[in-house]
Amino acid sequence: MPDSPATKKLTGHTAPVYVVEYLKTKPQLLSGSFDNTLRLWDTDTLKPLATLGGHTDLVLTVAIAPDDKTIASGSQDKTIQLWALPDAPPEDPNAPLKPTGELKGHASQIYSVAFSPDGKTLASASADKTVRLWDIATLKEIRALPEQGGPVYSVAFSPDGQTLLTGGGDKTVRLYNVADGKELRQFPGAEDAVYTVAYHPDGKTIAAAGLDKVVRTWNVDSGEPATVYSGARGDIYRVQYNSNGSQLLAVTYAANLAIWNTADGKLHYQTDLPGRTTYGAAWSPNAQQIAIAAEDGNVYLLDLPKPA
Template identity: 25%
Template structure:
């Protein structure tokens, strides 16, 4: 299950000399679908269509751990708030006689790479996963449904029904009081995680909602859409606070700075990652991606807010040093 492959893989990286430079890490054999930092800022994990999850040193690009994680593509991953566990979601086996894949959700021990729990399989492939703040539950979609499992037992506790098309993004607030989901039906939904009760349905995007991130204070969520827009929502009131339209392509990646003051959005088709002020919606930074990064991108903020990790369909991970001169 666990492979330390750093010596065998061809990794390339360069130390950041200015804001536009990045540590570039290559090792996956297929596109990267998910990226997340550990809470200690030191490492970053990626999940790929090559069926593996890999953990890298965020400063050097050295591979630290590789997991043969799923029977199909790994499409979502998230660390627990204490950094000790990693949840992964993805594609399971194809259902007999159909083109439909089952879904898999697994929980791992980060230090050892040991598989801790395999959740009850879902009927459809998983696209997004999240840990709740106390690390006792994980959420993941199965098509248009969202499920919550108990980490210790692997049993399903709650199912959320309301989206009419597949869910693409999931996020808890830092208190575990709300779960936010983003769907291909063009809606963003806010739920009570313990009961599955729908609190708000947020409408505004024209087309698929591709990604979401929740501010740590639990007041705001940010979403990116196929319509090239970024929306800031007040999830207490259910109101849209801002519509940001500077991207020139679908926004497939959204990440919140853990202090809640800024967030980042990524559009591989317009070749940019943009950093915004959460309170005002003001754009404060643009990172321009290389041409080979065209296509959907995922983005993750380091917990200290000093780095951004960006993974695109060119099979590479780029870690930008935001504090570089």
């Protein structure tokens, strides 16, 4: 396996960091924390650029629109807040920027939000057992999908935006048609709650993981099981493919990161992370860095060795 990655630290949150996401067009990163705020960081200088305030409880999920101009976040406070990302950073990076919109309708905390590939629709998943679709232009709810058998922890749009993937506390992975909200199929196999789902960039394969500590994948069209990625140490809180789909990462509650090669399903790299607990992770757009959301209130940036 490659050598241990060089680690950098982003410091500023005053409580555990739960979620991280990279912008696609700039060397910037967004983090969401149990201090009720989001922070925008420069990943080159490691300096904070802006603080986004508006939630009254823990921030559990963030999403960035495909054009990097709009941010959505979901919280324990049952709301989704929207921000317009400033073209230039504010003078005071610690002065909270106010939301530009709010989406209300869920009856409990919101665990996951995701933008459609065209940026016009937002999906949200909640402990109230529902997934909702929202129109970003009007801030109105388009529809709520049928109630599931437990909390819904994760949502992901297909690359073509036509289907929506969900994972939940009832051990199910479900696929929905975005146009009419109808369930297309379930993907069996998970043995415990599903915390995280992801689409391969080619749209042909999906991945899901959670409390059963392995990453399961399926063929989207046939519903047949594909590779099972094992070896992660702990309950898996986030899975994500890199930008070209050649690798898949999982980060665990037990502060462990695993990366597999998708071509052969083999474990490519594994490391224990700073701190005792980690919640989230994200690949940078060039797949050469991974950001980690940690319980100690820091964001860690791992620079991966470049392939030979």
